[in-house]
Amino acid sequence: MSTRIPPLVESYLALPPSSLVLITSVLGASSNWLVLRFLHHALLKQGEDAQNETKVLLMSFIRNLAFWRENSRRLGLDLDKLIASKKFAFVDGLSGLFSPNQAPTTRSGEILLRDSELSYVSGELQQSIRSLSEGGGKVIMIIDQLDLLLAAGGDQVSVEGVCDKLLELRELVHATVMTVSADQPLVEVRQTPLETNHSAFLLGLAHQADLAMSLRLLDSGTARDVSGVVRITAGGQAAESGKSLERDLLYFVGGDGVVRVFERGQ
Template sequence: MATRIPHLLEPYLCLPPESSLTLLTGVLGASTNWLVLRYLYSLLANTPHTNLHSHGPSSSSDPTGSGTEPVRVVFLSFLRDYAFWKDNAARLGIDLDSASAKARFVYVDGLTNLFSGGDGGAAAAAAASSSLSAPLGRISGSGSARLTLNEPTAAALRDVLELAVGQRPQPTTSRPAAGGGDGGGDAVAGPAQVKTVLVVDQMDLLVAASGDASLQSGLADALLDIREKVYSTIITLSADEPLIQAQNTPLEKRHASLVLSTAHTADLVISVRLLDTGSARDVSGVLRVTAGGSGGGDAGEPEPDERELLYHIGGDGAARVFERGQ
């Protein structure tokens, strides 16, 4: 089986530091989807979480080892539906339906009903609120905890994320792997111990689709409020050169402002792009890791080592990351 998390990326794809913001940027032809999927694997597969800036040996290949931390993911996606993430996560061995039933994964659909508004939007929001009034672990039906964003406004975004983040899972009991050798009993994790990680995929769609020039400032305030209620945040944005450098139209200006302001407040920026020299059969693109404008973050974490790597995504979704010249 292909390595789910490439060894060179293990220090970066673990549980981010508390209160941190991680920005993932991609371009046309070099998507961040594979990075998001591996973040989901790292956070949901009960893998031991090593320090973000540690480059020593990692034990993340042992999904049942000791030292795990209970993590819950709230995932808002604006471009891709739940079926896309579910099918591709299954390739890595992650069952999102099962994670939802165990109150470890909450999916927010940011596209399907984005412009429904009116009574339809209110009805959908009421139905979602009713279905989530009980602990997430008891949701029936498909076993999936899902919400829908019904309006392209900062207020609607804040409301749906507060609803998702505010849910408190029931205490869960995790048993050590057979023969694990720790000799301990069951480990019980209460709601206060669970770390919630917010993942927002392609929020720039909301800025582009709304046409509201004042939306961006409202989004910044809404995200700041939500970030105070979660352990850490991961955001993906498009960073194509025409959108960032030209800035000839209001859309380009708003997009560039969103990307640059997010990068300035981020603690870590991971960007993927195509090869400067064109396409290659065994290289899909270039991955660059840099410190964001916030440096090491509020907790005084050391800045991550800046490095540039090559990566290749196989037809089966397997990812390989390597140094230049390897």
């Protein structure tokens, strides 16, 4: 089982209490494989006693449960079973957020967001965190592409509002993993409100984070056996306390979903 997680990354998947891990991705170098490794690491290594059990709340704004279900099955995780045993909950921010005529949710542990209003979103999240943490155990919150809510939410969603709600939610959980896009046009240009909001949000997160993992494409073009580069650095929070960390690793995602992570020249 441990071979499914690349050894070089494994040490970073452990989440210390009240930590924030920021994963940034760009077009062509998606963060999904890394999120799946976090899921795998948290859910598969279960302790015997219920108090130390790890539970995961996954909220995804541009991918639905079918995607996560299919890809985590390759890693040996059965999300449906985990939902049934209340170790995993999914908040769907894709299917109902901006499209009409959606049937209401039928199952517990799988929540469909139907509005982009911020207090509603955080209310749903709080509720599912509470229902997950019933019976002890620590809850890990993974939010996939919260930046979409900021970009598409319009006037009802502001950077300050999102950051405030995020802090409130982080108080309720053991640790948080966030994935955010960090494409150059979204971060560097800063001309339209869309771009300024995005870069403000991302910078704010980077300062709060304990660990930042940024994925990008290979700078020197494409190669057959390299999908991209993952740069692992201490976030703003950890840097203040004097810890320093900086690694640049290459990764390769095979067609079968197997991921290799290796140093340059290895």
